[in-house]
Amino acid sequence: MTDEREPLVVADGLSLRTKQGPVFADLHFTWPGLGPVAVTGPAGSGRSSVLLAVGGRMRGLTGRLSVAGIDAIRRPAEVRAITSVARIADLVRLESRLRVAECITERALIDAVAPQRAEVGFGRLESTLGVAFPRQALVDDLPALEQTVLAVVLATLRPARLVLLDDADARIDLADQQRLFEALRTICATLDTAIAFGTTETAALPADLARLDLTRPDSVTAPKD
Template sequence: METPRHSRPAPDTPTPILKADSLRLATGQGLVFDTLSVDIPRGALCAITGKAGAGKSALLLALTGRMQGVTGSLVVDGHDARRHPRRVRSATSVARIDTLIEPEASLSLEDCITERTLADAAPARARMANYLHTAGLLGLTAPLSTLYGRLTPADQVRAAVALATIRPATLVVVDDVDRETTAREQADLWTALGRLADHGVTVIATTSELAALPGDLLRIEMEPTHAR
């Protein structure tokens, strides 16, 4: 069986997979984030931290080319987000964003795989191999017959990320690692996400809980804006 593409380590290169310069997002309700600049290395695990309302979810969407109204410069996997937003979206994958983007609770994992394959136009022949490879890296052992909504909160993170790699992507984002999870579970999740990053997939995840973060983890710290 062919090794899933997302399991192949990326070549050693000094070029960051993501380079953002002076990103800014303002909506009709006010400023969401302002003058954010960051370089994220290929194959890195990065945490976006901040309290509720700091704009973490919006930033995930912005960094994957899925948020309108963003100004500044963003290059992802060599693609300019302004000139080629579709290429940025193709190079990235969203596991979940708050409660807006998330697998359907009433579907089994097997049905979630089918749904995600159709939604992402993923290669049908490789979908199961890709899912199982990532699930194994993350430590997800739930049978495919398990309903997504019956998984523990920690395993929902694992499942959402595994589903996001059915279509191979160079960068995967996942929101709210700390949602209804204990500090120990969060620490285990960060370790698991690190294993996926070690296999060549850059991972950006958000949390409001700092205590469980590894000390050497790359971080983007966000503060709530006052112009909302």
Template sequence: MTAAGVDVVARGASVRGPRGPVFEGVDLDVPAGGLLAAHGPAGSGRTSLLLALAGRMRLSGGTIRVGGHVLPADGRRVRGLVAIARAAPAVDLEGRLRVREVMAERCLTQPGVTERRIREAYETLALAPREADLVEDLGPADRLLLATALALAERPGALVVDDLDDGLPPDAHAPVWEALHRVRETGPTVLAGCLRPPPDTPGLTALLLPSRSRDRLPAATAAVREDADT
């Protein structure tokens, strides 16, 4: 059993830092059980946006609603709904630990997570890591999917995974996106950050975040790819 996915809506969402806008004027609608690909170059604010959608970064302007809960007033509820698989450097697996150790750590630190839930997540992702291996010795795809499995075992309403295509060889891109499709088919909404969205993906909400500059940022633009038979 998994938790039902939640919808994620943003209107004019913006975050400013000491050096100016991090991202600005983001509008998006991701349906429950949907897939978001927030894409753009390094420094475009992808990670910050995902953290804001997860209730882990305070907005400077605009609004975000997750499963009917509005940020920042309902921040605690949103944080309980959204699990973060990877959003480096804030959230990432410790490479010097072994797979079995990160599994044990997650069982101890996250209520409800058990080895059985983690192994069920492995099955969803078609992942079979050797538990004696160090995390840092895993290939980039397996390391990403391990982090995703651990977050999925929390049975969240939405799951964040950033830098999805970071370091992936070209032949690993399609299998990783297919694994994320299987995740959302089990229930949770998937919020992914990447350099480029996957091509020809039905039902994908693709959000382009522009490069930051000294001038005012243009608004991020979102597009939804509909199913081919709709």
């Protein structure tokens, strides 16, 4: 079992600059090995880029970044092998015209998981969460909360130390955001994993939740662990 006292992610002076300017600068944070972690900040603060960075999916980083003891800047492929993306920007997202059953099959193929094993794992999490996704329902016909939970569950079909979810608050009101965060806690506890999610809305965040608060690069301040 993962020891949540041991940090899963450690960043020291982590920065990212592109030709257009800084995306984020001089970030220092540690994330626990178990449970949800919120990455908050307004548009343009680099939330998506931080998630991509800790998932081993961002080039051009400077500073230090360790994920499960792996140097994520020098050995990103090893980090990608132990992380999974539920949804992030326009790079990974559910296909709105696919049916739930097709999403399970597609994700199993992408992550090289046997279809039967994927269905069993998916069903177990459904039972644990107390939800049931109609297999013939189109993704686009599901409520926004269910779409987000579905994306996270699909990302766990392949075991991962860290699951990444961008725009967790997208199209979800505060009451449903609270339900989402409880679902994320349940998934983390059930699968012995961590989930890092990005959000612009902080009103519904539990007070005890680990979080990284970002600002736009022109006014970067030290984030809270």
